[in-house]
Amino acid sequence: MRGFGDILSDVIGDAIFAVDRERWQHQRKVASYELSxxxxxxxxxxxxxxNAVKLAHIISEAATCDQAIEIQGLFMKxxxxxxxxIFLGIELNTMRGTNEEGTWFSNAFDEANANTLYRYVDFSWKIRLFLNIG
Structure with missing residues (x-):
């Protein structure tokens, strides 16, 4: 059985979400102190x-203008x-799309997540990674 760490490591490295057992306990202990x-x-x-106020404003504007919006993507942004x-101190502003680098990062992050999710059903991903295919 493949571990989460193998599948997720290309996106999040060996952070708390991608490690097991002792390493997870250690990272959780450190993070819980900082986050508490x-x-x-x-x-x-x-x-x-x-950001909730920004989100509500965008939704209100769309409703006022009778404009359709893709709500799931807006919630993700x-x-x-x-x-x-919170964690990096950087304003991405992806909800409004006013920061070009933020939009680029958001798109790359979405693509990386989609590719990572695909690894859960694609049993050949390690071979293709090794051969640098795809």
Whole structure:
């Protein structure tokens, strides 16, 4: 059986989501201390609230103009904007698409996630990776 680490490592390295057992316990312990601080909670709450307001504004504008929007993609962009701001301190602004680098990163991130997800059903991915095919 393939482990999550093998499948996810090209996208997220050996971070907490891609390791097992002792390494996971160690990383969880370190992360839980950092993420449980009041400053981090307050900052992340503020970021999520700010992006929720941006999201609501975009939806309201679309409704007012009777414009169709792709809501799932918008929710994903809101989540990505929030997480990147919290953990990296970078404003991607992918919801509005005003940051060219943010849009590029978002598209690359989506593609990497889709390719990684495909590895769960494609049993030949390791061979193709080794041969640099695809």
């Amino acid at each position: 601080t009041k400053v981090m909670r307050d900052f992340s709450s503020a970021v999520f609230k700010t 809101a989540s990505l904007d929030s997480v990147v701001k």
